[in-house]
Amino acid sequence: MREWIEGARLGDQIAWERIVQHFSGMAFSVAYGKLGDWGHAEDAVQEAFTEAFANLTKLQEADAFPGWFKTIVERQCQRILRRKIHSTMPMDETIIMDAEELNVESIIERKEWQERIHHSIEGLSGNLKLVVQLFYFHGYSIKEISGYLKVSPSALKKRLFDARNKLRTSLLVTDFVSMFNDLYEGGVSMLHIVNGDIVSDKLRKGNVRGDILVWREVYPVGPVFVETGELHQRSPRVEYLERTLGIPADDYVTNCKSQEQILRNFHKYDEIVLWFEHDLFDQLMLSYLLHWFSNQALGHTKLNLLCIGDYPGINLFRGLGQLTSKQLETLSGTWQRVGEKELETGSIIWEAYTSPNIESHVEILNKDTSVLPFAHAALELHLSRLPSPINGLGIVEQTILELIRQGVDTPCKLLQEIGNRLSVLGMGDLELWYRLRSMSEQPHALIKILGSSHTFPDYRKKTTPSFENGKIALTEIGVEVVAGLKDWIKVKGINEWYGGLRLNGDLVWRWDSQRKQLIYMQ
Numbered sequence: 001m002r003e004w005i006e007g008a009r010l011g012d013q014i015a016w017e018r019i020v021q022h023f024s025g026m027a028f029s030v031a032y033g034k035l036g037d038w039g040h041a042e043d044a045v046q047e048a049f050t051e052a053f054a055n056l057t058k059l060q061e062a063d064a065f066p067g068w069f070k071t072i073v074e075r076q077c078q079r080i081l082r083r084k085i086h087s088t089m090p091m092d093e094t095i096i097m098d099a100e101e102l103n104v105e106s107i108i109e110r111k112e113w114q115e116r117i118h119h120s121i122e123g124l125s126g127n128l129k130l131v132v133q134l135f136y137f138h139g140y141s142i143k144e145i146s147g148y149l150k151v152s153p154s155a156l157k158k159r160l161f162d163a164r165n166k167l168r169t170s171l172l173v174t175d176f177v178s179m180f181n182d183l184y185e186g187g188v189s190m191l192h193i194v195n196g197d198i199v200s201d202k203l204r205k206g207n208v209r210g211d212i213l214v215w216r217e218v219y220p221v222g223p224v225f226v227e228t229g230e231l232h233q234r235s236p237r238v239e240y241l242e243r244t245l246g247i248p249a250d251d252y253v254t255n256c257k258s259q260e261q262i263l264r265n266f267h268k269y270d271e272i273v274l275w276f277e278h279d280l281f282d283q284l285m286l287s288y289l290l291h292w293f294s295n296q297a298l299g300h301t302k303l304n305l306l307c308i309g310d311y312p313g314i315n316l317f318r319g320l321g322q323l324t325s326k327q328l329e330t331l332s333g334t335w336q337r338v339g340e341k342e343l344e345t346g347s348i349i350w351e352a353y354t355s356p357n358i359e360s361h362v363e364i365l366n367k368d369t370s371v372l373p374f375a376h377a378a379l380e381l382h383l384s385r386l387p388s389p390i391n392g393l394g395i396v397e398q399t400i401l402e403l404i405r406q407g408v409d410t411p412c413k414l415l416q417e418i419g420n421r422l423s424v425l426g427m428g429d430l431e432l433w434y435r436l437r438s439m440s441e442q443p444h445a446l447i448k449i450l451g452s453s454h455t456f457p458d459y460r461k462k463t464t465p466s467f468e469n470g471k472i473a474l475t476e477i478g479v480e481v482v483a484g485l486k487d488w489i490k491v492k493g494i495n496e497w498y499g500g501l502r503l504n505g506d507l508v509w510r511w512d513s514q515r516k517q518l519i520y521m522q
Contacts, residue, residue, distance in 0.1 A: 005062035008053070014258050020049055021212060023066070024204045026148050027073045029133040033126055034077040042205070044076040051076070066148040121163075128163040131156055191262075191269040193289065195282050198321040199275060199328070206325035208332045211269075213262050216255050219284035219353075220382070221245065221431050223497040226354045228288070229260060240497065245430045246458025263292065271302045273335050277319040278309035281426025283378035284353060284499075290338070290346020290372075305342065306335035309374055318423045341371045349375055353382070354500035358509060361501060362518050380516065381424055385498060389510035389519045391481045392489035396422065396435055401446060401482035404474055411436070412468045433457050436472075444492040446478035 004022075007015030027048060031041035051072050059068055121129050134145050135156075142153045149156075190210030194200050200214045222240040225233035234256070241247045266272060274289060276282040286307065293303055310317045311327065320328065349372070352364035361383060369375040385394040393401070399421055400414065408417050415432055437456040439446040450471040457463045480486045495504045510519045 002062040005056070005059070005065055009056050012254075014255055016053060018258075019065075021200070021204075023069060023148075025209075026066075026134055026145075027069070028205070029130055030070060030073050031077055033130050033133075034074065035080060038205075040080050044073060044080055047076045047079075048073040063147075066144075067150045070148055070150075124163055124166060128159050128166070131159045132163050135160060189268065189270045191266065191272045192275060193272065194275045194320070195277070195285060196321060202321075202323070202325040202328050203275075206329045206332075208329060210271075210273075213259060215259060215285055215289070217285060217288075218245070218281070218428070218431065219288060219499070220280055220385075220425070220427070221434075223502065224354050224499045226291075226351060226500075228256075244434045244458075246460045248460070266293075266296070266301055267299055269301055271304060273304045273306060274338070275320060276305070276307045277317075277426075278307070278374040278378070279319065279424050279426030280378045280381045281428075282307075282319070283349075283372075283375055284382075286372070287346045287349040287353065287375070290343050291350035293338075294343035294347045303338040303343075304335040305338050306331055307372070307374065316420070316423065318419070319426065345369050345371050345375070349379070352379075356500045356502065358501060358518065361499070362511075365516065377424070380513075382498065383511050383516075384513045385425075386501075386511040387489050387494065387503070387507060389512055389521070390484045392487040392491075392494075392510070393481065395513065396425070396427070397439060397446070397488075398482070400436065400439065401474060401478055404447060404472055404478075405482060409471050409473065410469055411463070411472065414472065430459060439478075444477055444488070445475050446481060446488065447472055448475055 004015045004018045008019055024045065027045045028041055031044040031048075032038065035041050035044060048069065052069050059065060121132050124132065130149075131145065134148075135142070142156050145151070145156055146153050151159075192203060192208065192210055192212045193215055194203065194212060195215060197214055200212045203212055218241070222244065223236045225237075227233060228237070234253070238249045238252055241252055242249050274286060276286045286305075308317075308320070308331070311323060314322060323331075348367065349364060349369060352360045355361060361379075364379055365376065365383075369379075381395075385396055387394060388398070391398070396418075399418060403414060403417050403421075408414055411433075414436070415429055418427065418432060433456045436447065440448060440456070450473055455461065457467065474482065477486065477488075477491065481488045481491075489507055493505055494507065497503070508521055510521060511517075512519050
């Protein structure tokens, strides 16, 4: 923690994010205990973090941060109380309402015992309830809670013991044992690895306990090599992402080192849960992590996987970020243990994706990857991005031109429609802007922007209203290429990366997505 505090004082954004990630659960528990309202508690926590960041240089001792920050949270709660804006809904009513909205009987049954526990702790005194929430629902250790609340470890254990005795009368024995069997061992220490900040934030607001690591990478974009941590392999990727997506090299490298360090310390956790979904973005991230863990001695640490491609009641499922905190809670505990077969399959997929040979990218489709049920479809999608024998375009460029030809002629509309049609790619706006920019570059541009002098946005240059509302049209070459009358690679050439595969010059092959085979050009 000391390193995080010192780094944040010097303006290290990642260090500050680590602080926010670690103390959010504690802060929210304190705020909710004082305010009794989820929305007001979230406001108090947000304001507290803002105040803490602004006054971080005034903190004399880094080790004093937990108690100092708790005081700030309590002060923000008092400000909200003075405003007298308590229009609250009881916690149990909120839970019932969310469950009714889901209308999925099996999910409700699976989570019923957790709701009963939450209802039961509402009857505890403030001190007991807070410790139970921090220890069991957020997964903080006795030592961490002690530093935050300024209460001795022995006193905390006494409070947990008292809470256990009081809850005996309101919980079934089986529920009680499953929740409190690790009272003096500190509970099960868990690390949840997720694909983005939206999922991370919602998990923290829910009752999924443990630490959360957001794995920040875009493996579908740019050069990727088997061992990403090697300097000679990382450098080409750093240069590519800065040039194409605008991601500053220093930011990227710092983030990589930070998350890799957390990963290397995985032995501190009893269990690790990988939260992923079906799209290409996530499947590549999953394959990398499985490859990495396949080369580690897991020891006592259990590795689990939660990977879904749909959710009851959602017609177009894009990913975990669509779900509410309560819906994500219904998935908690439904993960499956990762065994040797999953590790081996993930490693094989990663090695194929990072291969410089097109044959390796194709041959993986003939291997049995069914232990990871979404992998095969994702690998087919990966290949569909490669130049086709019809006009040299991949699925992204082809879809963009078809949409423009159909009248989708603004960047915002394109982003929305691409998201609908190609949601299985998991492509973000940064990648889309890069693809559009590449298609608009002269000579031999496929598209043009009308009535706007703004360049395409990237990581550093955000969108502007004039750009978002600018008109996009096909060029003459674009019209011919989308109709299959010209091959864009033959007209313009190519210099692009897909995983370990570098495409440059005039390719001698194309990928036929319909027949799912490699075609060598005459």
